[in-house]
Amino acid sequence: xxxxxxxxxxxxxQEGEDVSMNCTSSSxxxxxxxYKQDPGEGPVLLIALYKAGELTSNGRLTAxxxxxxxxxxxxxxxxxxxxxxxxxxxxxxxxxxxxxxxxIFGTGTRLKVLA
Amino acid sequence: KAGVTQTPRYLIKTRGxxxxxxxxxxxxxxxxxxxxxxxxxxLQFLFEYFSETQRNKGNFPGRFSGRQFSNSRSEMNxxxxxxxxxxxxxxxxxxxxxxxxxxxxxxxxTRLTVT
Numbered sequence: 001x002x003x004x005x006x007x008x009x010x011x012x013x014q015e016g017e018d019v020s021m022n023c024t025s026s027s028x029x030x031x032x033x034x035y036k037q038d039p040g041e042g043p044v045l046l047i048a049l050y051k052a053g054e055l056t057s058n059g060r061l062t063a064x065x066x067x068x069x070x071x072x073x074x075x076x077x078x079x080x081x082x083x084x085x086x087x088x089x090x091x092x093x094x095x096x097x098x099x100x101x102x103x104i105f106g107t108g109t110r111l112k113v114l115a
Numbered sequence: 116k117a118g119v120t121q122t123p124r125y126l127i128k129t130r131g132x133x134x135x136x137x138x139x140x141x142x143x144x145x146x147x148x149x150x151x152x153x154x155x156x157x158l159q160f161l162f163e164y165f166s167e168t169q170r171n172k173g174n175f176p177g178r179f180s181g182r183q184f185s186n187s188r189s190e191m192n193x194x195x196x197x198x199x200x201x202x203x204x205x206x207x208x209x210x211x212x213x214x215x216x217x218x219x220x221x222x223x224x225t226r227l228t229v230t
Contacts, residue, residue: 033218042119042205042221088158102171103219105158
């Protein structure tokens with residue numbers, strides 16, 4: 001299946017550090033979603049983006065919809081141990097077929113925070 | 116408002132058997148999508164239902180099927196199970212196809228193990 005390129009694949013950081021991850025695609029998207037998934041659970045929606053250039057925050061999390069519509073970025077400031085998990089981006093292509101909509105998911109960034 | 120619920124949470128089946136998974140979307144959400152998540156392939160889209168009709172389909176064999184009821188609840192069926200069908204099956208709901216916002220919310224998933 002089609003997937004977005006998400007990087008980095010994994011990262012270890014010290015508590016208190018800032019984290020950045022991104023997703024890129026060769027296709028144009030009209031929506032970007034960012035999720036966090038804990039082991040054995042479903043992904044939890046963190047941030048939704050709808051416009052190119054849009055910058056949205058949710059607590060210590062900030063995400064941006066790239067101007068080219070082909071990428072998105074997620075930043076976590078002052079990381080804490082509970083930020084551990086897998087972060088996924090999901091994009092919705094700008095040309096849905098037959099009025100339907102299908103999200104394409106990134107491969108995930110596994111974040112580990114060292115106390 | 117209650118979130119997306121999935122039953123059962125865990126399931127063990129034998130190769131060749133069939134299985135039915137259930138999903139109840141968030142109240143008021145009419146679109147339900149199903150995903151398969153495996154360590155190797157990540158999150159793969161199975162299909163989406165809206166108003167009891169399949170609106171979109173991923174690249175999975177015909178052994179994977181689904182349906183949606185008038186109350187928006189959905190079931191997914193996998194027939195003739197194979198070892199490779201072992202995965203976390205996730206259900207996600209959103210208000211309706213084509214609406215804004217496009218946020219999609221996931222359930223906790225059903226962990227299927229095929230032996």
